[in-house]
Amino acid sequence: MVHLTATELASRLGVSRRHAIDLLAEGSIAGRKLSSGAWLADADSVLRYETSFRRGGGRKLDANTAWGLLWELSGLEATWLTPSTLSRTRRRLRTWGADELARAVSxxxxxxxxxxxxxxxxxxxxxxxxxxxxxxxxxxxxxxxxxxxxxxxxxxxxxxxxxxxxxxxxxxxxxxxxxxxxxxxxxxxxxxxxxxxxxxxxxxxxxxxxxxxxxxxxxxxxxxxx
Structure with a gap:
């Protein structure tokens, strides 16, 4: 299936239809609004949302911290992070596994x-x-x-x-x-x-x-x- 209706999306995610439409409208899940006002969700984007946002929960980092974590993990210097944020980022790298890291920076x-x-x-x-x-x-x-x-x-x-x-x-x-x-x-x-x-x-x-x-x-x- 390439597309899901808002009702199908709500059923798949276990949320209300209103919440499903909100996810589409805010761009958390890619989709398009038809001239009739109905929404269609991209099935691939739904899967990415489930992978990144729902499986296993977990905290998502703000953009600057997430980029800093990936820079640090790549052996680069995240010059925009404050010393305290860099210290917290390094603690996370010591304790979080790959799945948790992927969710956190998504x-x-x-x-x-x-x-x-x-x-x-x-x-x-x-x-x-x-x-x-x-x-x-x-x-x-x-x-x-x-x-x-x-x-x-x-x-x-x-x-x-x-x-x-x-x-x-x-x-x-x-x-x-x-x-x-x-x-x-x-x-x-x-x-x-x-x-x-x-x-x-x-x-x-x-x-x-x-x-x-x-x-x-x-x-x-x-x-x-x-």
């Missing part, structure tokens, strides 16, 4: 789905992540250049999509992420922990498994040094 960005006329051209100006940069992690996955997966460097996502011939689609496999980083990042590819975290909430079982495995390996390497 709220720092939002994925927008599209269909690109030319994936290579559409991805040229993005900071690659997820499946587009999976080969960086060395967990048995390869970079998938057939599809777009990246963070916009600056500006609005809709404008980037328009100028790169990408059509919004709740069932599209090309993904643009909001860039909520508190710093300017000029790399062509996101740091390893960011790539792993984005894979860890994928609806593709192999990608999700690879992302969680990479987070575990990165955490073990971090623990060995700290």
């Amino acid at each position: 709220g720092r960005t939002r994925a927008h789905r599209y269909r690109a006329a030319n994936a290579t051209k559409a991805g040229e100006e993005l900071i690659a992540t997820g499946r587009s940069a999976a080969g960086q992690l060395r967990v048995g996955l390869m970079d998938d250049t057939r599809q777009v997966s990246g963070y916009v460097r600056r500006g609005e996502i809709d404008e980037y999509a328009r100028t790169h011939f990408m059509a919004a689609s709740t069932s599209g496999q090309d993904v643009l992420y909001d860039n909520t980083l508190p710093i300017t990042y000029d790399g062509d590819t996101m740091p390893a922990a960011v790539i792993a975290a984005d894979l860890a909430v994928s609806t593709d079982t192999r990608e999700r498994s690879g992302g969680l495995r990479a987070l575990t390996e990165l955490r073990n390497a971090w623990l060995a040094l700290n």
Whole structure:
């Protein structure tokens, strides 16, 4: 099934229909509102929501702290964190496993789905992540250049999509992420922990498994040094 009605979504999540519509309207679950006023939810986004927000509960970090945790896990310096926040972040890394880490940082960005006329051209100006940069992690996955997966460097996502011939689609496999980083990042590819975290909430079982495995390996390497 590609789409769910608001009633089907409410039944699946065990919430009221009103709450299901609120999740769609606020963008927590990707969907579209028809001219009739009815909502359709993207089934893939529903699964991501269940994975990131519902399974096992757990705290979600604010965007700046979540980015800081992923920077620290990647062996980089999160210069925007205060000493006390950095200390708390390091304590979390010592106690949280891969699943908990993936859930905790999942709220720092939002994925927008599209269909690109030319994936290579559409991805040229993005900071690659997820499946587009999976080969960086060395967990048995390869970079998938057939599809777009990246963070916009600056500006609005809709404008980037328009100028790169990408059509919004709740069932599209090309993904643009909001860039909520508190710093300017000029790399062509996101740091390893960011790539792993984005894979860890994928609806593709192999990608999700690879992302969680990479987070575990990165955490073990971090623990060995700290």
